[in-house]
Amino acid sequence: MKMNDFRLDGKIALVTGASYGIGFAIASGLAEAGAKIVFNDINQDLVNKGIAAYKEAGIEAHGYVCDVTNEDQVNEMVATIEKEVGVIDILVNNAGIIKRIPMIEMTAAQFRQVIDIDLNGPFIMAKAVIPSMIKKGHGKIINICSMMSELGRETVSAYAAAKGGLKMLTRNICSEYGEFNIQCNGIGPGYIATPQTAPLREIQPDGSRHPFDQFIIAKTPAGRWLEAEELAGPAVFLASDASNAVNGHILYVDGGILAYIGKQPK
Ligand code: NAP
Numbered sequence: 518m519k520m521n522d523f524r525l526d527g528k529i530a531l532v533t534g535a536s537y538g539i540g541f542a543i544a545s546g547l548a549e550a551g552a553k554i555v556f557n558d559i560n561q562d563l564v565n566k567g568i569a570a571y572k573e574a575g576i577e578a579h580g581y582v583c584d585v586t587n588e589d590q591v592n593e594m595v596a597t598i599e600k601e602v603g604v605i606d607i608l609v610n611n612a613g614i615i616k617r618i619p620m621i622e623m624t625a626a627q628f629r630q631v632i633d634i635d636l637n638g639p640f641i642m643a644k645a646v647i648p649s650m651i652k653k654g655h656g657k658i659i660n661i662c663s664m665m666s667e668l669g670r671e672t673v674s675a676y677a678a679a680k681g682g683l684k685m686l687t688r689n690i691c692s693e694y695g696e697f698n699i700q701c702n703g704i705g706p707g708y709i710a711t712p713q714t715a716p717l718r719e720i721q722p723d724g725s726r727h728p729f730d731q732f733i734i735a736k737t738p739a740g741r742w743l744e745a746e747e748l749a750g751p752a753v754f755l756a757s758d759a760s761n762a763v764n765g766h767i768l769y770v771d772g773g774i775l776a777y778i779g780k781q782p783k
């Protein structure tokens with residue numbers, strides 16, 4: 518094996534929902550490894566914000582407005598990317614939402630919305646890129662899973678159902694398309710300091726840390742929230758030839774949460 522196998526020169530990577538946050542950090546890492554970056558987001562303002570942020574980071578990114586739950590929009594975007602940039606070698610299904618509502622207070626419509634974006638979205642995206650990957654003879658799909666692909670917790674029933682489903686969609690894409698030299702793996706981030714988790718880190722009126730913030734620090738052997746940039750290396754690995762024999766795997770990047778029973782009482 519050669520260290521060059523980690524390079525992504527000449528590869529085209531599409532990262533969904535990547536104007537900021539985890540998607541932006543992953544796309545920036547893929548760009549540093551040599552990939553050409555394409556991303557989408559849900560509205561033009563976010564796409565403009567993303568293009569400006571990539572430019573500031575010295576990355577020339579192509580941005581598109583596209584809702585990952587809308588199959589027509591997704592097919593149109595993928596066809597446009599193939600025409601304007603080229604065939605997608607790497608898809609990162611990053612776009613996602615969370616609703617923190619106790620299950621018996623959650624409406625079926627709210628539950629469906631989370632499943633639609635976090636699970637149907639990756640299915641629609643993968644379905645749109647796989648045919649060209651088969652023709653090209655290779656492809657990499659990385660699904661952004663969660664601690665909630667393995668664990669439950671109060672208020673996140675829809676998110677846990679979606680991310681648990683995404684883990685199994687990952688394994689199924691591997692099972693169904695592995696023979697075409699397509700590798701589909703997941704990254705399961707632990708608790709990452711992004712706008713999605715900002716409400717869980719808010720400083721309390723008395724100046725103390727949010728109880729959830731304290732809970733995460735205690736549950737994480739690393740003793741801290743992780744940074745989005747820490748997901749870039751694992752993403753480069755799973756996007757590169759260095760991981761060609763890794764398929765259907767979820768790589769948990771969690772500072773050790775899943776290995777740990779929690780801090781013992783003093
Ligand atoms: P984020 O800051 O909320 O970013 C997600 C992006 O996806 C946003 O730009 C969002 O737009 C976009 N998006 C939402 N719905 C979309 C749709 N239908 N079509 C296209 N784009 C859409 O989230 P993040 O914290 O970076 O998380 C990124 C991914 O990692 C998510 O899948 C999340 O579940 C997962 N994750 C996060 C953590 C964490 O601790 N932060 C941990 C584990 C896994 P809006 O801004 O308009 O919503």
Ligand code: GCO
Pocket residue numbers: 615617662663664665670673676705706707708709713714
């Ligand atoms: C939560 C959710 C998310 C996390 C993440 C954990 O507990 O509210 O799990 O907020 O960001 O998905 O991996």
